[in-house]
Amino acid sequence: MEELQNFRPTKAVIDLKAIQSNISNLRKHLHSDVHIMAVIKANAYGHGDIRVAEAALEAGATMLAVATPEEALHVRCHIADTPILILGAVPVSFAPYAAKYGITLTVFSTEWLEQLAPLAPQFEKPLRIHVKVDSGMGRIGVRTVEELRAVYDAAQMEHVVVDGIFTHFATADDEETTFYEQQLATFKKLVASLPTKPRLVHAANTAAALVKEHVQFDAVRFGISLYGLAPSPYVGEHLPYALQPAFSLETELVHVKELHNGETVGYGATYEATGDEWIGTIPVGYADGVLRGLANQEVLVQGMRAPIVGRICMDQIMIKLPKKMTVGERVVLIGKQGNDEITMQEWASRLNTIVYEIPCMLTTRIPRVYNA
Structure with a gap:
């Protein structure tokens, strides 16, 4: 069978120039x-x-x-x-x-x-x-x-x-x-x-x-x-030069629907709409390393923060959109979009762990794509 492209829009983008910047700056420091x-x-x-x-x-x-x-x-x-x-x-x-x-x-x-x-x-x-x-x-x-x-x-x-x-x-x-x-x-x-x-x-x-x-x-x-990534908050406050994060995680909206007051989302029906709300579904989940403990974590869409609602599923996550949006809209889980950024440290704090765990737990089911 011929080698297939990645059809799911979920991907990790690795910025190799950021890697090189971090090495080059360390070289000057040593x-x-x-x-x-x-x-x-x-x-x-x-x-x-x-x-x-x-x-x-x-x-x-x-x-x-x-x-x-x-x-x-x-x-x-x-x-x-x-x-x-x-x-x-x-x-x-x-x-x-x-x-x-x-x-x-x-x-x-x-x-x-x-x-x-x-x-x-x-x-x-x-x-x-x-x-x-x-x-x-x-x-x-x-x-x-x-x-x-x-x-x-x-x-x-x-x-x-x-x-x-x-x-x-x-x-x-x-x-x-x-x-x-x-x-x-x-x-x-x-x-x-x-x-x-x-x-x-x-x-x-x-x-x-x-x-x-x-x-x-x-x-x-x-x-x-x-x-x-800084090894600790203390080191992060005393860096001799600015570090350049190399990892971003992104996907797209694959479904958008309007919920009305009292309608629910996800396993256990744990999230209930309190009015008319736009809910988007993104194709990523805990099988990819986006752990269930990240419930209520926010993502970025059109440069705005949108919270995860309901329980994170194995392969899908639902988010509460700030307004009606179209299928195919880019969603950033880690990284920059517009004037905002979601960092790995934000995830680590949400999970009560260290930043080292975050990139390691994101599984190989997510393809790594490189920007040279």
């Missing part, structure tokens, strides 16, 4: 010798990993980071030479593939390295690893000088290169800095204990890269703000 590692895990936070990676690299990023072996292999199929770091734990069975395809692994266990030892001499190319330090995040990583030295020593084997060492901050996006400073001191202590400093030392996540200049080290990992 010291000239600091690498930018574009974090494109989780399908680039729902934006589309390959197109985002290509745009980020063109704008000045020099490395990529993902979370899983599968993500790394998918990227490597499309991008041949750029270094890719897997930030999470990986099974030893993946190490031969990592060596073959130039994928850098995160390592934090002597047991893992002991299992690697009989495999390493067979590698066609050197396996690069970055040692992870748990300075207080409490996820994965070595926690003491002794653990670090044991891992470092165990990694001294044929075809294995300790290329980097890194940690991750738990509170870099907070105004309070006590715990952050403790983590930084711990990390510096462990790095200083190594007999030889690896090529890349990195600690700064997005928040630290934007508001903590003294932790740039050799590279920064640029995640959420690559996509134009």
Whole structure:
């Protein structure tokens, strides 16, 4: 069967120029010798990993980071030479593939390295690893000088290169800095204990890269703000430059009807008209990631806000229109229209969550369309 176009009008529009602007502005903010590692895990936070990676690299990023072996292999199929770091734990069975395809692994266990030892001499190319330090995040990583030295020593084997060492901050996006400073001191202590400093030392996540200049080290990992989103309200108020959101979500009216006093809308008949009202239906729902908790959230139509009414369905949503409108009218759920804008942060506040969840929860049933 021939490849079909998208017939449903619901789509996510990804602005690649916004991605590039966010990278270019970060490049100006950093010291000239600091690498930018574009974090494109989780399908680039729902934006589309390959197109985002290509745009980020063109704008000045020099490395990529993902979370899983599968993500790394998918990227490597499309991008041949750029270094890719897997930030999470990986099974030893993946190490031969990592060596073959130039994928850098995160390592934090002597047991893992002991299992690697009989495999390493067979590698066609050197396996690069970055040692992870748990300075207080409490996820994965070595926690003491002794653990670090044991891992470092165990990694001294044929075809294995300790290329980097890194940690991750738990509170870099907070105004309070006590715990952050403790983590930084711990990390510096462990790095200083190594007999030889690896090529890349990195600690700064997005928040630290934007508001903590003294932790740039050799590279920064640029995640959420690559996509134009602030890691927290505090960081959003202290940005060194304006971020450009890259994601908008839009659809069209597929049906318009007039309700009269007492008539109802949706499952459970939870919404009841209090007079003559115009109701529009849009083809998007919780199967697309527009969760039922977004009931009463507003959308934009003709630059005006229109509230969602009734329960959000799997595939459809009803909205109360400010006036009679025609089928085919463009509706914006996230993004700008006219003089107004609905942000991902607005959705996050409505759902009592963080902005990171919003693009990730919007499913692949929504096609991503790119503006270059």
